Amino acid sequence: MVFILGIVLFALGICLSVALHEAGHMWAAKAFGMKVRRYFVGFGPTIFSFRRGETEYGLKWIPLGGFCDIAGMTALDEVTPEESKRAMWRFKTWKRTVVMSAGSAMHFILGFVILYLMAVTMGLPNPAAQAAPTEAVISATSCARAATTVEQLNDTACPPGAPTPAKTAGLQAGDKVVSVAGKPIKTWREMLAAVQVASGPTPFVVERNGQQVNLTVDVPRVQRLVADGSNNTTVKDVGMIGASPVQNTAPPLLTYGPVDAIGGTLSFTGTMFSETAKRLIEFPSRIPAVVESIFGGERDPNTPVSVVGASRIGGEAAERGLWEIFVLLLASLNFFIGVFNLLPLLPLDGGHIAVVWYERVRDWFRKLRGKAAGGPVDYTKLSAVTMVLVFIGGAVTLLTVTADIVNPVKLFQ
Known part of the structure; x- marks a missing residue:
């Protein structure tokens, strides 16, 4: 029963992360005066929706994502005459960058808040306790x-x-x-x-x-x-x-007061960003091991996991009363999603940011040569590359979900 509860709680934590990601885009867009048409959590059929002001808010049946519909995200998007002046593509480069990076920023903020609460309650992992013995005694x-x-x-x-x-x-x-x-x-x-x-x-x-x-x-x-x-x-x-x-006697967790927890959390957040970057670099090389595990090979705990696998690990941690692992996993997942989403690849937010800054740099060089600014990038010319990346992303997701069902990662024996 606790195992199921852990899975449900972890899944709800992921849903909250997704909701805040899209809310970050929405809040930033509204702050700059862009028109936000819709803000929905989930995909598929609508469970309910309501309109407040010019924005429709709602919840859909499949809680595996969400979207924030901002008018005119690209120059190719259709907008009404009323929306034209507030189309996102008309705003300055830095404002569009803030809006598109706000989703990842929400993941980072949520991860930091989770770690801060962990620091003042159960404590943060102590790097000294995890260090290998140094002296040959x-x-x-x-x-x-x-x-x-x-x-x-x-x-x-x-x-x-x-x-x-x-x-x-x-x-x-x-x-x-x-x-x-x-x-x-x-x-x-x-x-x-x-x-x-x-x-x-x-x-x-x-x-x-x-x-x-x-x-x-x-x-x-x-x-x-x-x-x-x-x-x-x-x-x-x-x-x-x-x-x-000689065994390491340092305590496994370090607890902090409300004030010094800020410094401790910032330090540990830096460590988590470093680990996240390392995992992203290793990500492609670990896919073959995921495929091997589907066909009976031993599942390496360091291979990528899907939301299904992460929720399962969260359930196992809850079942064993290891709530510090449950919370730490939720925080690390937010950091990973936040960094991954900033990669300069379409259709990720980082890909859209890269296009926006390409336009800015291109127009700067055109200005130096005495030429007028070029038009917005034609996204239809990037559709082939985008579809390839979407296909690869879908394939990786399918592989990790399959592996997490037939041969899940087991951190606890």
């Missing part, structure tokens, strides 16, 4: 065991007879590894890299109680599931000594 020794599946990797129990290279060689808790096979070591990551390529008796130098101690560790080779550098995993034959680092 050993906290405990165990065994070197093979692990070729995620389940085996998560099972830390040592099987009978498993070798204990670190313990056998005399490594102790608190030892700081200085060098492996003569190679200086500064971080735990460097130590792991040196151990993984080692085999057999390997000289170690550790710092213990202020003194350097020379040890020889007989490093066995075992089959392990490891990252291959592109966020994918593969089974490799690696060296392993059976030692774990």
Whole structure:
């Protein structure tokens, strides 16, 4: 029941985001004096509508989007004689840019508000808690065991007879590894890299109680599931000594007061923008993995998800009482949609902004050459490119929805 409630709440959050996106366009257009004919949330048959002033407001049956109908968004749009003077294409470039970017701005504002409320209630994720151990200091020794599946990797129990290279060689808790096979070591990551390529008796130098101690560790080779550098995993034959680092004791969440939460939220918002940009760059390269997952391949948690998949993850988070993940996912989705919508591709808002500024720059060069300003861009000449992008977008949406139904991302095992 909680799972269903989580899905419904997340879907409602997405609907609110869409409604605010279109409201951003509407409010900006009205502020500049443009005529807004209609503002609707959803598509398909109309559930209800009403008119206030010159604008018709309404709700439609399919809550997967919405629209804000501004008179004369392009010079090709039909307008009545009364609307002609207030047609959007007649307004200055910067005003049209503000109107077209206002939708994404609403996503950014909503994402910030969500993070701020999270900061003063449940807290924001602490980057220090998520950081990998830095110093190569050993906290405990165990065994070197093979692990070729995620389940085996998560099972830390040592099987009978498993070798204990670190313990056998005399490594102790608190030892700081200085060098492996003569190679200086500064971080735990460097130590792991040196151990993984080692085999057999390997000289170690550790710092213990202020003194350097020379040890020889007989490093066995075992089959392990490891990252291959592109966020994918593969089974490799690696060296392993059976030692774990000092655990990060930083709190997972940081809570703030009403005032200092502003700075904390701004800082974390910057981190989320950075992650969003990274995801957008990786987006095309992850589509093949989505296709593979549809036909039975293991679903990579880092592959793109649709609204269906995001809502499902939100439901699972709610079911487990992990509301901080639920809220964080909703905020990150707003940032992603806001940035994605500003890409200079038609029919996205960013594509329309690019056309508007093309006209401005083109007319500036024409003026330098003593020529009159050119006319508005003929959108019919861009229709072929637009249709190709619409087709690609539709295909990606269909793929992600299908994958989220037949092989959904599972963050919680």
